[in-house]
Amino acid sequence: MKRYRELYRAEQLPVCQNRIFHFKKDAINCTKGNVVIVQDLKTGLIFNQAFSPELIQYAVDYQNEQALSIVFQKHLKKVAEILQHHFWNQSLIEVGCGKGYFLEQLQGLGFDIKGLDPAYEGSNPSVIKEYFAPKIRLRADGIILRHVLEHVQNPIGFLLNLRDTNGGIGKVYIEVPCFDWICTRRAWFDIFYEHVNYFRLRDFNRMFARVYESGHTFGGQYLYAVADLATIKIPTYEAQDCFEFPNDFLATVTQYATRLKTQDIEQKTAFSIWGGASKGVIFAFFMQRAGAKIDMVIDINPAKQNKYLAATGLKVQSPAEAMQRLTPGADLFVMNSNYLNEIQDLTANQFNLLLVEHERI
Numbered sequence: 001m002k003r004y005r006e007l008y009r010a011e012q013l014p015v016c017q018n019r020i021f022h023f024k025k026d027a028i029n030c031t032k033g034n035v036v037i038v039q040d041l042k043t044g045l046i047f048n049q050a051f052s053p054e055l056i057q058y059a060v061d062y063q064n065e066q067a068l069s070i071v072f073q074k075h076l077k078k079v080a081e082i083l084q085h086h087f088w089n090q091s092l093i094e095v096g097c098g099k100g101y102f103l104e105q106l107q108g109l110g111f112d113i114k115g116l117d118p119a120y121e122g123s124n125p126s127v128i129k130e131y132f133a134p135k136i137r138l139r140a141d142g143i144i145l146r147h148v149l150e151h152v153q154n155p156i157g158f159l160l161n162l163r164d165t166n167g168g169i170g171k172v173y174i175e176v177p178c179f180d181w182i183c184t185r186r187a188w189f190d191i192f193y194e195h196v197n198y199f200r201l202r203d204f205n206r207m208f209a210r211v212y213e214s215g216h217t218f219g220g221q222y223l224y225a226v227a228d229l230a231t232i233k234i235p236t237y238e239a240q241d242c243f244e245f246p247n248d249f250l251a252t253v254t255q256y257a258t259r260l261k262t263q264d265i266e267q268k269t270a271f272s273i274w275g276g277a278s279k280g281v282i283f284a285f286f287m288q289r290a291g292a293k294i295d296m297v298i299d300i301n302p303a304k305q306n307k308y309l310a311a312t313g314l315k316v317q318s319p320a321e322a323m324q325r326l327t328p329g330a331d332l333f334v335m336n337s338n339y340l341n342e343i344q345d346l347t348a349n350q351f352n353l354l355l356v357e358h359e360r361i
Contacts, residue, residue: 004049007245008037008191014310015055015193017281020303024315027308031055033193037245043234044206044241045155046179046198053153056194069300071342075218076102079146080109083173086212086226087111090141095132095162096148100124114138134165143172143229150176150195156207159232168230171212174204175224178216179243185357188250189283189335199223200243206235219338252358256333257290263331270326272296274343274353275335276304276316283335283356285311298322298332300346319346326351 012032021027036050083092083106090112097103097115100122106113107126115127116136130136143162152158162172179198182190191198201223204214209231217224260271271292273280276299284294288311297314299305304316317325326332332351334340343353 004038010035013193017278020307024308024313028313030310044237048196051196087142092142093140094144146175150197163229170229172229178223181220189279257292260292270295273333274298279335
């Protein structure tokens with residue numbers, strides 16, 4: 001019996017879709033790799049079998065800070081409330097703390113927390129610019145893994161190492177994208193090379209003997225779990241773990257590309273996407289491959305503005321710059337429905353905002 005069942009394949013995607021580039025040529029010629037999503041019929045876990053960790057390098061030019069959005073700030077507030085319930089008056093380590101926004105938010109609430117991330121750029125003495133490893137000599141009552149576990153090869157091995165490095169004890173908060181949401185919404189732009197693993201809520205109960213709390217958050221796009229790190233185990237595949245991948249997963253690629261090409265001929269207007277992060281990078285890349293042109297990428301993050309997106313080399317503009325170029329009523333593809341109302345406010349509702357997520361049951 002074959003151990004792995006292939007679910008999805010995409011070739012030559014940018015390996016670090018959130019890396020920003022100062023020159024268009026470098027962006028276009030960025031390192032690329034294949035994605036072959038499979039389900040392990042021994043563990044039930046879903047991952048990119050073609051992933052090569054040596055292609056990935058996280059450094060200061062990696063930019064994925066979402067906390068500039070009020071919508072995302074509200075999400076982080078909800079996460080903080082979960083942490084207050086399970087970790088109050090306990091020491092914490094945030095592994096993969098990014099630019100440190102959430103860590104500093106927790107410090108402001110009174111948490112005793114340290115962070116680790118090689119891509120950190122700030123000056124907070126509580127953050128160490130390294131990966132979590134025994135040489136760091138840090139231990140805590142709780143470990144925070146926000147959008148880390150989907151990036152690491154062999155997540156069970158990673159969690160076992162985390163447990164051992166932390167002295168075999170502690171609770172862990174895990175937050176990852178929801179694969180069920182991706183497939184239900186046909187969100188092909190949410191599959192990235194960086195994301196090695198694709199989790200379902202059921203996976204957490206199979207990975208830990210003790211889960212204190214779990215559920216969906218951020219409009220269903222994310223999963224979270226609070227578990228006892230000491231109870232990590234190797235999951236086993238059962239019949240109910242079989243995942244059926246939707247046959248029409250990529251149908252909207254053709255639909256969106258056709259719309260763009262038709263309107264380009266008829267109207268000759270600029271076509272834009274709002275969101276220069278992961279979703280926008282992959283959306284623009286698939287449109288380019290389908291022969292459809294995206295003219296502008298808009299993002300509220302100043303660190304991304306006037307830089308270039310991986311693979312397509314599209315230049316990111318600020319909302320103010322973009323609105324000077326766009327014709328009122330023009331189509332504007334919104335990469336994340338969670339931000340729709342925020343974008344309507346920022347654009348004074350001048351444009352035809354198109355959501356790229358489509359739910360099918």
